[in-house]
Amino acid sequence: MALADLANPSRFLGLANRTIPWLGGLTVIAFAFGLNQAMGAPDDYQQGATVKIMFLHVPSAWLGMLAWGVMSIAALGTLVWRHPLADVAAKAAAPIGAAFTLLCLITGSLWGRPEWGTYWVWDARLTSELVLFLLYLGVIAVWRTVEDPSRAARAAAILTLVGAIDLPIIKFSVDWWNTLHQSASVFRMGGPTIYPTILIPLLAMTLAFTLLFATLQLAAMRNEILRRRVRTLRLMQASAVS
Amino acid sequence: MEAINHLPFIVGSYVAAFAVVAGLIGWVMIDFRTQRRALAQLEMRGLARRSAAVRPKGPMTEANEKA
Numbered sequence: 001m002a003l004a005d006l007a008n009p010s011r012f013l014g015l016a017n018r019t020i021p022w023l024g025g026l027t028v029i030a031f032a033f034g035l036n037q038a039m040g041a042p043d044d045y046q047q048g049a050t051v052k053i054m055f056l057h058v059p060s061a062w063l064g065m066l067a068w069g070v071m072s073i074a075a076l077g078t079l080v081w082r083h084p085l086a087d088v089a090a091k092a093a094a095p096i097g098a099a100f101t102l103l104c105l106i107t108g109s110l111w112g113r114p115e116w117g118t119y120w121v122w123d124a125r126l127t128s129e130l131v132l133f134l135l136y137l138g139v140i141a142v143w144r145t146v147e148d149p150s151r152a153a154r155a156a157a158i159l160t161l162v163g164a165i166d167l168p169i170i171k172f173s174v175d176w177w178n179t180l181h182q183s184a185s186v187f188r189m190g191g192p193t194i195y196p197t198i199l200i201p202l203l204a205m206t207l208a209f210t211l212l213f214a215t216l217q218l219a220a221m222r223n224e225i226l227r228r229r230v231r232t233l234r235l236m237q238a239s240a241v242s
Numbered sequence: 243m244e245a246i247n248h249l250p251f252i253v254g255s256y257v258a259a260f261a262v263v264a265g266l267i268g269w270v271m272i273d274f275r276t277q278r279r280a281l282a283q284l285e286m287r288g289l290a291r292r293s294a295a296v297r298p299k300g301p302m303t304e305a306n307e308k309a
Contacts, residue, residue, distance in 0.1 A: 053252055099262050110255045111251065219270045223273045226278060233290075237284065
């Protein structure tokens with residue numbers, strides 16, 4: 001099947017129906033391995049057992065940004081190429097990204113209290129992450145308030161591309177400003193600064209969360225295609241009656 | 243001792259993660275059933291999209307079979 005064939009929603013539905021069970025199974029296996037590794041990881045010499053919160057916090061932060069990245073690419077697809085599945089992908093990713101960004105904020109707050117002595121501080125990393133969550137809510141609000149899907153898609157795409165400015169701000173906030181939040185310790189020049197006994201569980205949990213995102217994204221896209229078919233049929237029914 | 247002091251924060255994080263992930267999975271599954279049921283009801287009333295009418299086996303049929 002050529003990549004262009006996936007532009008056809010019917011072909012995409014067929015692919016999603018075949019792929020979702022396998023992806024779901026892989027996700028369960030990855031979580032079983034990741035959680036086993038996370039529970040067996042040693043305490044950090046400075047943070048003690050609270051390092052286990054990192055195995056949730058870092059993957060959810062990554063997914064919050066990944067989902068906005070997916071939405072940004074989809075926004076280009078909507079505005080530039082008018083790809084039939086682009087706005088479906090963007091709409092499906094928004095609630096998933098919002099949920100993981102919220103989880104990042106919750107786990108970060110619960111990690112911050114024992115380590116920093118506070119649940120929240122208005123520093124650059126935390127504030128830019130909160131802005132990302134509010135941007136997600138804004139995009140979801142656009143989708144829910146504009147009834148015509150194609151008009152909603154264009155408005156949401158513009159907001160998404162403007163909001164994409166927040167992604168590098170989140171990433172580099174710890175380098176550009178003095179923050180309580182630690183700087184990058186995995187993806188950095190010179191390699192990770194985390195010891196392998198903690199790095200491996202972190203990477204395993206990140207893989208599991210990423211597979212979960214892929215599964216949820218495909219399933220939510222399938223739902224959105226079906227929702228549009230329902231809408232089309234209801235419009236046909238209403239016009240037949242009138 | 244330190245682990246005991248920090249236990250509520252660790253457990254709270256994992257409970258929150260479980261709630262968020264379970265909520266997402268539940269939302270996707272319930273939404274799928276809702277849309278599939280709505281589409282099936284409309285199709286039972288004889289309504290069909292023009293593109294689906296010419297296709298012998300529609301994607302909804304395939305989705306029903308898979309589910």
